[in-house]
Amino acid sequence: MKEIVILSGKGGVGKSSIAASLGVILADHFKIILADTDVDAPNLALFFNAVNKRSHDVSTCEKSFIDYDKCTGCQECVDACKFSSMVSINNMPIVIPYSCEGCGACTIVCPEDAIEIKKVVNGRINIADINNTMIVSGELDIGESSSGLIVDEVKKISKKEAERIGADLIITDGPPGIGCPVISSIKGSDYVVAVTEPTPAALNDLKRLIEVVEYFKIPLGIVINKSDIHQQSRTAIKEFSEEHKLIVLSEITYDINVPKAIAKSKPVVTAYPDASSSLALIELADKMTDIIEKTE
């Protein structure tokens, strides 16, 4: 079983659009599971109008809870907390739940044994089925932390489901940025598709992403989406790729059919199979097939 993950650094460059279309095209060659690890804004299922089949809560984070019957208001915990999550109000400590990392430093210093670390529900896993392809999405509750651990859970369940149904390819639609959910998405995958667009901002974010991917020594290919919106930036991306010996897998020119397809909640290859972007995506899928088959 292989796993490719689609990332970008910058948000809104087309990760989910490309993941959805690749999912449809590659389903001809592989038995696929689609995974959505953008747990802050899981949008992949929206391309398929998919209805949740199964859903369960996950508790990947822990937080401090104070027993006020025991607390004497000594403030030791407030001083110990490095995350500014224990604050004093009227000389009694309170926990700021969203930033508490559950590290337990407060429990060590508390002389009254009045603080307990407990697991809390911080998100859920949703599983949906569309035309024989399963979508596993992670969802972080608003304002919560530990998104990387929810990503780990999505990846674990995707692999388990893939083994159960005999799928041979997981396509993961990743989060923007380069932080912990991105690192969790990269770990253990076989190939990274880095989507960018020809603007200085997107190139800046692509460079930061590539530093992270190279750190984990995972092979990577670049897709330049909306490749014709700025010639000079397109050249800059190509020069950067050559300099760093990175492959540009595909260039997809701007196509109004992509937003039109999104408005219909469909991948562009389903809604407009003859559109220029669909043809480019089919070509990209061919290249991906080669890459996946050659991956050890």
Place this chain on the structure above:
Amino acid sequence: MIGNIMTAEVLTVIHQKPIKTPIIGITGGKGGVGKSTVAINIAESLVQMGHKVSLVDADVDAPDDHILLNMSLQNPMDVTITTPLINDEKCSKCRKCVDVCRMNALFQPRDSVPTLIGECNGCEACILVCPDDAIERGEKAVGKTYMNETENLTLFTGELIPGSEESSFVVNALKARVYNEANDPDIIIIDTSPGTHCNVINALKGSDEAYAVTEPTPLGIHDLDLILKLLKAFQIRSNVILNRSDLPGVKEQMDSVIKEYGTRISAEIPMDDLLLKSYVEGIPVVRMYPESESSKRILRISEEIAGKYIK
């Protein structure tokens, strides 16, 4: 869910700030909807009106405001966390630090002193638990903050070091630097990362009001719902900026989300080639093409903000 356990006391503490300057947050659940574009253009419009502005780029994963303003980052300061340095001579190999570490970052080979092998989050629990006083404070850089000063606009930027996972320290250090070093601005504009996680809150806390940028697609609506939920839970007054408002979409669905949260669309910005042209040049559209449709819409939001918050 977080929203259910936010008491009035907690909210008061979260929103406390050491300065009186009004703070406006620019956010939006989805990535790439135009948060940074809106933020730099509101900042530029306010400067053009003669106000002194601090712009804060708190998208520490992908900070791009300086690129959209064609600036190279200046005045770097390291953001560091404490990591354990174990003193071999003092350590009695009791394992207490290994057991206390919830990150599983410490490993103790047999009959040996523990070593740091995993991602340390700087909580210092190991230092607190060590009975031998054998752990000293080491430092690990997780990011940088920068400050670019021009006449009436100061840009503060936070940047996570690629490969590091400790974004929250960078966001908090950035906010602390703004509070310490901002030179008495009339207003502070904060540009957040996409999403609705704890670092979006760290960026937004203390805001007097927030603008959620979105687009009229099913994806934009889905993520708008999440960010409005977050703003409501943290009791930050919300407004919506509908970017690329003429994209083929589903505006009716958006109207129902907006109604549900009792907010409003404060501006619609249509797709605009001139906006893209200014974006790739690194010049705010309100400066490069002040007559463009997007400039007019952004100017109106800026006037609204100035009227309400700047005396």
